[in-house]
Amino acid sequence: GLKINTPFIAPGDALYLQGAYGDGAQLYTGYSAYTGSYTQSTTTIQGQKFAQYFSDATINPFTGQLQTSTSFTAVASYLHYWTPEWRSAFFGSYGEQSFSNSARLAQGAVYSLVSGLAGSNPFGSNAVGTPGTRFYNLSQALRDTYQFVAGGSIIWSPVKDLDIGVEAFYTQIGLKNGRAIDLDKSPTAYANIAGINNGTFAVRTATQDSVSQVRFRVQRDF
Template sequence: MIKLTRHLLGGAACLAAVSSASAADLPVSKSAPVEYVRVCSAHGEGFFYVPGTDSCIKIGGRLRTDFAYTQPKGSTVTETDGNGNVTAAWRDGRYRDATGMRAQARLEVDVRTPTDYGTLRAFLRYEIEKNTGIFSDDESGALVDSAYIQWAGVTAGRLQSFFDFYASDLNFGNGLQGTFGSDTINNLLAYTATFGAGFSATISLEDRGTRNVGEDWYDVAGQRLPDVVANLHVEQDWGSAQLSGALRQLNSGALYGPFAQRVDTTYGWAVQGGVKFSLPTLAEGDVLWLQAAYADGALTYIGAGDIETGDFLSIAADGAIVNGDIKTTRGWNATASFLHYWTPSVRQSLWGSYTDVSYDNAVKADYAALRNFDVWTVGSNLIWSPVSSFDIGVEVLYSKAERKSFAGEIIDSRQKSEDQVQARLRLQREF
């Protein structure tokens, strides 16, 4: 028994030694390290590192629903006797929408990567919306609202025009037309130089076609030059300010008159100055916007467009052809807007805007439809944010437009002026 025990113990020891040696020769595999999402604070809140890269990404968006009412303005209906004399006249607004709804979804992706020449940024904003009723004239469906690349001072793609400043920042609606100055998303190529202390300057080449107003009146030809836009901008603790300018080409391909004169080219231009004051002494978040612009042959830069409601029609056109020449149209706009926080969750905006458009006398003499007009708008909205990034707001605005007579002519009282009241309820959730 003693000998047998010794042999068994010896064998077990040998097996253990062999097993240890074999195990030491086997390759050891380790689990790949888990790379968790890390917060990227270099570019503000909401950014995180793309795993395995030094790029930071932010994904966000919003959902918005609008419910609006506008008093219907029907066309005038007349009754006549057997001799063609008008015996009765009234407005019939039964076939015009008075209410409307809008549902809009927005997705934003912002990717930023550090480089030796500064941050490389790619930004995309995609929107899908469905409009009904009074909103049906707006674009429905899916569209790329913004898509651009920024690097080393260069901006290329589709985004807010570098001419714009206030750009309807506080108001929901625009009344009878876009009367709050320039607010245009455009395709462009720009360069921005920064000088420190919040100062910068930008030169931008922007798509001309987006800015054309009243193309038929001067038979716009193909685009030869883009609009040239420049601005000087400052951003500091007290707020911000901007001086903008634009130069645009108006060219026509029309043949007019018995001698078939070919219309050549003229140029339009616009200037704008604006300031935004931060007013924390009143309440945290309070701001005051003041802005004014003047344009000659470039009416979108003052936010001017056609106004048509009921019997009333005021036509906006950058210019019109007279004796083979394009006569440009002049106009100006002034806007003021104030935002006040009554409480951290309740805020209110109050704003007003005035736009005036004037045609060349030769144009008014040749075209009865082209008459000077002005339009002014006032309004206010009240917004409650019961939780962060969720707004419930109501807005009411009033607009009035008026056409001006020329050379003693009498404009029908039904067509001389028109006013409009709009009311809107908005629910919006940002994420």
Template sequence: VDVTQKNRVPDVVGVLRLDQAWGSLQLSAASHEINGGNASFVSTSNTGGLTIASAGRAPTTYGWAVQAGGKFNLPFIAPGDGLYLQGAYSEGANMYTGMANYTYPYDAQSAGPFPGASFITYNNDAVINPATGKYTLAQSFTVVASYLHYWSPEWRSAFYGSYGEVSYNKSARAALGTIGFGFNPTNSGANANAFLYSPTLRDNNLLVAGASLIWSPVKDLDIGVEGAYVRAALNNGLTNDINKNPSGLNVNGVPVKLIGATDTFQTRFRIQRDF
């Protein structure tokens, strides 16, 4: 199956923005073509009571996204202080909610949400449902809040937090399992367990929280430290811990070590000079 997108229509993005002395507000929307080229399922057999769609190319469809955000200046706390709030929702356009941008390149179907993570997460915009021969769109949303505070003209800190989710159509995932994607929910024993604990197209979420302390002794020179806590989790259920059980060893399809969430703490020392 070809998992790449072969877009022929450019994304269309519209923005409505208001800038005032107190801050700014923005509302935006985007459309995104879902086109897998010649990707299709050619089997016409009946497996586990499921009739597979006739051979042919899945028809092109379109995803969309909306975003709203605001910046609120807070000079009464300290000159330069500001509160930033943003939310985004998409169907078939995960890039616009930021989920793909944080974890891995947009053209990657799946990857670890951070180096050394205990399981991989998926980021597909859409899935071909072999029961219908059509795309089913993934849904995602994110909410972000951050606060910038100046301790003095030379010292500042940023505090931020975000939460996001990606959800897939459960019937499409089950239909893929019945035609041999490494698991089969209609079977019993090991095959059914492999489907139950597989990370493939599992609904997942990502939590990020962090802070920084930056010193700017002269204009356009930043020296500081930053730290972030990142937690990725399945919305429900468990999957194989690839760090504890890298070979995929299992008993009757059940991995020896199961996990539902993985987390890390990241730090960085930064010296940045802008020209």
């Protein structure tokens, strides 16, 4: 990380730059900080079109070895004082999480074996699908994703340790490549895997989802 003071613009102004890279340690890059890090898959946005996978590693069922995921994040923010009582912050961040090339193939091979014996989908919404099928190409499990966040704020501090203001930010989450089943428009897709593969079940797909948020903030520090 790096902080650059810019008093030549206004007293107290500063530019902040941060970056992080993790191998099997996405908690330390902050990639999952928006929704919490202790879940295998999560929908960052309420009603999101597809879930993100936050696994640090997956087990190769044929070798027993861990295959780690990698993630990185980069953040830039600027703090500006309009007056000693009024200030704004502007920020943006970008991050990615990627899984090893063979992770989905190995998990898909196990799915094919187990579902074939069971005669159904025993994996629920964590199903990877049989490699080479349409469902495998569209399933959300262990897909490489990115996140983009940008926002700003205006804060008034009439007295010391009291902040009153408005904050707004935009979040976009997407797949690094390909498409995924849109669970918002096709909520029963994971119960119709055979129909997706043979083309008898129409399924909607998506590449990204986004949300904008605005909040009013009153904070008193003691």
